[in-house]
Amino acid sequence: MSDKAVKTAVTPANHVPPPARFSAGVRKGNILQVAGQVGFLPAEEGKPPTPAGPTLRAQTEQTLSNVKAVLEEGGASWEDAVMIRVYLTDTAHFAEFNQIYDAYFAELEQPPAARTTVYVGLPAGLLVEIDCLAVLG
Amino acid sequence: MSDKAVKTAVTPANHVPPPARFSAGVRKGNILQVAGQVGFLPAEEGKPPTPAGPTLRAQTEQTLSNVKAVLEEGGASWEDAVMIRVYLTDTAHFAEFNQIYDAYFAELEQPPAARTTVYVGLPAGLLVEIDCLAVLG
């Protein structure tokens, strides 16, 4: 490593731009932090941010895909994730969320990340938000 | 440190298994992340996860004990904790929670961790969830 770690914004192409002055991800040294992602489809010129669908499944799969895009743009992968924070809006979604999550991560080679799941308010129409901390090898 | 940091799952014996594909803790390099812990008693064959009791005190003490077990299994201790995230369900619990917390940490030698406390929804019957980030010396 050089003497001075550089901080780099991580911005996947086609990602919906953050609604304020923050980065979709940021890397400094071996730390890669992914900002809270929701289930927005890739950005389309002239269209407002649009969720992948109204269902927990559609939004969770898109959200995970959005987190993954930031990890990969930052030179990492799910294998490097040490913490995944999951924000749901309804405790009744926990079991289905875990099924979707487990299927998504079925083929991990490294140990899975730690995780915390809590139930919060999110903007209308959004059922899930996920962020992630990765440590690069 | 070797060229390549290895990611290791941290799983205390007798810990209730996580309800999805995540680790109770994960260590990579000098970073140890403890997943959100609740007040479940040690696992017993054939029994569902069982909280230590209905009270804030019983659950908080068990939750802290569960976090500590992950820290220790990962080669760390509370002295290495830099951030403790506390999720309560009721702002009326704050004062009592702090009393329990302060008594628990009365004998720390290192400076206490930073902490954030917010009020969220948790699965029925659970009053507290705690996770922790540690940096090893």
Next chain:
Amino acid sequence: MSDKAVKTAVTPANHVPPPARFSAGVRKGNILQVAGQVGFLPAEEGKPPTPAGPTLRAQTEQTLSNVKAVLEEGGASWEDAVMIRVYLTDTAHFAEFNQIYDAYFAELEQPPAARTTVYVGLPAGLLVEIDCLAVLG
């Protein structure tokens, strides 16, 4: 870096003391974690913690000022922040919060931090809480 990273409490002068055994910030190695800050004015002898005002703007500006004080006391600045966690109490505050946030960070030279915003409960009278993870260069 020496063989053994030292953990140091970060406590700005005039900061309202934490209500329990935790530090306003803590630094270990190149990691600086700022505890959840709210919009309390600087401490005054004999007075209880007092929010800067009832409005989102007053509290947000004071909260950001309090986070900044911890960053600076720990030898860092906003330029080193990799993650800013924002806790609001009402989704209707999102747009105004972002305006205040963007104005505050208008002159960053480094890429902005990642951010996650969720809606939680906070103690009566408080509209915003913010914590921050920084990685020093």
